[in-house]
Amino acid sequence: ETGVxxxxxxxxxxxxxxKSLKCEQHLGxxxxxxxxxxxxKPLELMFVYNFKEQTENNSVPSRFSPECPNSSxxxxxxxxxxxxxxxxxLCASSQDHxxxxxxxxxxxxxxxxxxxx
Amino acid sequence: GQNIDQPxxxxxxxxxxxxxxxxxxxxGFNGLFWYQQHAGEAPTFLSYNVLDGLEEKGRFSSFLSRxxxxxxxxxxxxQMKDSASYLCAVRGRxxxxxxxxxxxxxxxx
Numbered sequence: 074e075t076g077v078x079x080x081x082x083x084x085x086x087x088x089x090x091x092k093s094l095k096c097e098q099h100l101g102x103x104x105x106x107x108x109x110x111x112x113x114k115p116l117e118l119m120f121v122y123n124f125k126e127q128t129e130n131n132s133v134p135s136r137f138s139p140e141c142p143n144s145s146x147x148x149x150x151x152x153x154x155x156x157x158x159x160x161x162x163l164c165a166s167s168q169d170h171x172x173x174x175x176x177x178x179x180x181x182x183x184x185x186x187x188x189x190x
Numbered sequence: 191g192q193n194i195d196q197p198x199x200x201x202x203x204x205x206x207x208x209x210x211x212x213x214x215x216x217x218g219f220n221g222l223f224w225y226q227q228h229a230g231e232a233p234t235f236l237s238y239n240v241l242d243g244l245e246e247k248g249r250f251s252s253f254l255s256r257x258x259x260x261x262x263x264x265x266x267x268x269q270m271k272d273s274a275s276y277l278c279a280v281r282g283r284x285x286x287x288x289x290x291x292x293x294x295x296x297x298x299x
Contacts, residue, residue, distance in 0.1 A: 077232070115194070116233075116277065116289035129286070163232070176221060178235035179287070 076100040079164050079182035086154065087190050094149040094185045096164030103169050105147040106179065107139060110161040122147060123169065151187075159189045192216045194290035196278050201296045202268055210263045210276050210293045218283020224252050224263045225277040227292065233277055236263070265295075273297045 077098045086092050098105065107119040121129035122141040136158075138150040147164055165179040194214045202208040214222070221240040225233040239245055239254035239261060251264040265272055275292040282288060 113291065115291045116279075118286065118288075176238050176240060178223060178225075178238060180235070181225075181232035183230075183232045 077164060077166055077180050077182035079162075079185050081185055082183065083186045083188075085188045085190060086151070088154060088156075090151075090154075092151045094151070094162055094164075094187075096147040096149075096182055098145055098147075098164075098166040098180070098182075100166055100180060102166035102180070103144050104167045105141060105144070106165040106167075107147065107149050108163040108165065108181075110163055110184070116163070120149075154187075154189045156189050159187055161186050192282065192288055194278055194280060194288055196276075196290045196293045198291065199294045199296065201298060202265075203298050204268055204270060206268050207264065207266050208268060208295065210265075210278075210295065212261045212263070212278035212290060214259050214261075214278070214280045214288075214290075216259075216280050216282045216288060219256060220281040220283065220285065222252075222254055222261050223279040223281070223287070224250075224261075225279065227275045227277060229274075236276075268297050270297050270299065 080095045104123045106121050109117045118131050119133045120139045125141050136152050140148040161184045163184045164182045167179045168177040196212045223238050224236040226236050227233040237245055237252035239252050242254055244251055244253045249266045254261045275294045277292045278290040279287050
């Protein structure tokens, strides 16, 4: 039990489908993150939310749309994805995104394995 | 540009010691993290270094030299369950955390 739960664990979708990934954290953290993990590439930060406000969008295409209704939940809405978007999508949380607590590690969920047909 | 380098793969023997190196070039430095990730699972936090020197935590130790942009993770008394990927990550001046590609460690009996 990592304290960060992601659903679904696996998702196969066509390029014209719309789906959403869900992340929930039970750690009382204030910052949440979406990462993309592709084979033979480093973890790529996509979005950062701190106290429900989006503080970072790492030049992510608009076909990925995040939503953070509260500090415990984070969604990633997917629309008209491309085959190169097939990857493991990891959600993480941390106490805060501010430098004052920079030693706080991120706690990751097990990820959603996304396959685009 | 910002870059983190670590070996792609390493192999070691059960009971032995292995050192996984990480070098970085980043815009500023606010700490370095090591994570362990088993196949199909979440990365889990192992260690954090922000000052030069060695941090020991059981069988795992992590070392940092800020002047050299260098860190290593030392694993002692290796066990089969230590077979995993080890991710080096650096928090830069703007608080962005940049990850390396990870080192896949294989433990042989």
